[in-house]
Amino acid sequence: REGQMPTVLITGANRGIGLELTRQYAAAGWDVIACCRKPKEAAQLARLKVEMRPLDVAKPASIAKLAAALKGRAIDVLLNNAGILGKRSGFGKAESKEFLSVMQVNALGPLLMAQSFWPHVKRSKMKRIAAITSGMGSIASGANGGSYAYRSSKAALNMVMKNLGNDLGGKGILTAAISPGWVKTDMGGKSAPLGVVDSAAGIIAVIAGLDAKSSGGFFNYNGQILPW
Ligand SMILES: NC(=O)c1ccc[n+]([C@@H]2O[C@H](COP(=O)([O-])OP(=O)(O)OC[C@H]3O[C@@H](n4cnc5c(N)ncnc54)[C@H](OP(=O)(O)O)[C@@H]3O)[C@@H](O)[C@H]2O)c1
Structure with a gap:
């Protein structure tokens, strides 16, 4: 089997949507490189028996260290899932430390x-x-107002993914920015209408369906194109 199935690297794989993405890719037989800040504390992830790697995406040295450790490995899907909401600071409450950490x-x-x-x-x-x-x-x-850091960070992320689509398209690399919907997780809270199972299944389908024409797009988890 080794080398036969595709490989996905997932950030923030220890809980929420990242954990469910890990579960579904692993169930489909993929090789999953499941990354999280504290592998020793990731009990639910450990139960999935996938390859676990330490990664803090806010620390450039942590990213470089993992890339070096995985040098020469083929990664079919690089899935940047890790994210933070910050304090949802509204107008008058935004401050640089929080804003920059959410952007980071x-x-x-x-x-x-x-x-x-x-x-x-x-x-x-x-x-x-x-x-x-x-x-x-x-x-x-x-x-619609409020949450300056989070909204700005995701608008910036959309630009990053679109721009990467252009810069890496010549290397045959496809990119996508995918909204997961409003999902029941620590971040989404209990009132969210969508469960992680449906959200993750949709995200996986959107990634599988990408082609040169749709690369660089902003998608909803159900495949709809979202307005920038
Ligand atoms: N839930 C929703 O309704 C919703 C809606 C729109 C978008 N999203 C996006 O979906 C993604 C996943 O969200 P979620 O709902 O699953 O959130 P979550 O339950 O709060 O999980 C967030 C994950 O990101 C990880 N993470 C945070 N900072 C990190 C860092 N510096 N380095 C590495 N990992 C880090 C967390 O790890 P720790 O356990 O170490 O903190 C955790 O695994 C995020 O990008 C989020 O913005 C979610």
Whole structure:
């Protein structure tokens, strides 16, 4: 089996949507490189018996260290899922420390991941880089006020993914920014209408369906195109 099935690397794989993405890719027989900040504390992830790797996407040295440790490995799908909401600071409450930390994790993290891991992706068969964004990052439809750091970080992430689609398209690498919907997780809360199972299944289908024409797009988990 080794080398026969595709490989996916998932960030923030220890809980929420990342954990479910890991579960579904593993159930489908993929080789999963499940990354999280604290593998020793990731009990639910450990039960899935996938390859676990330490990774903090807010730390460039952590990204570089993992890329070096995985040098020469083909990664079919690089899935940037890790994200933080921050304090949802509204107008009058935004401050630089929170704003920059949300930008670091949600927008810069996936860019640094792509800069470190594109060679792994290029040597794979499927060659895809995806990021979990949010409808709250849509300027055309989602800017309803408040949550300055989170909204800005996801709008920036959308630009990163679109731009990467252009810069890496010549290497045959496809990209996508995918909104997971409003999902029941620690971040989404209990009132969310969607469960992780349906959200993750949709995300996986969107990634599988990417082609040169749709690369660089902003998608909903159900495959719909979202307005920038
Ligand atoms: N749930 C929703 O309704 C919703 C809606 C729109 C978009 N999203 C997006 O979907 C993605 C997953 O969200 P979720 O709902 O599953 O959230 P979650 O339950 O809060 O999980 C977030 C995950 O990201 C990880 N993470 C945070 N900072 C990290 C860092 N610096 N390095 C590595 N991992 C880090 C967390 O790890 P730790 O356990 O170490 O903190 C955790 O595994 C995020 O990008 C989020 O913005 C979610």
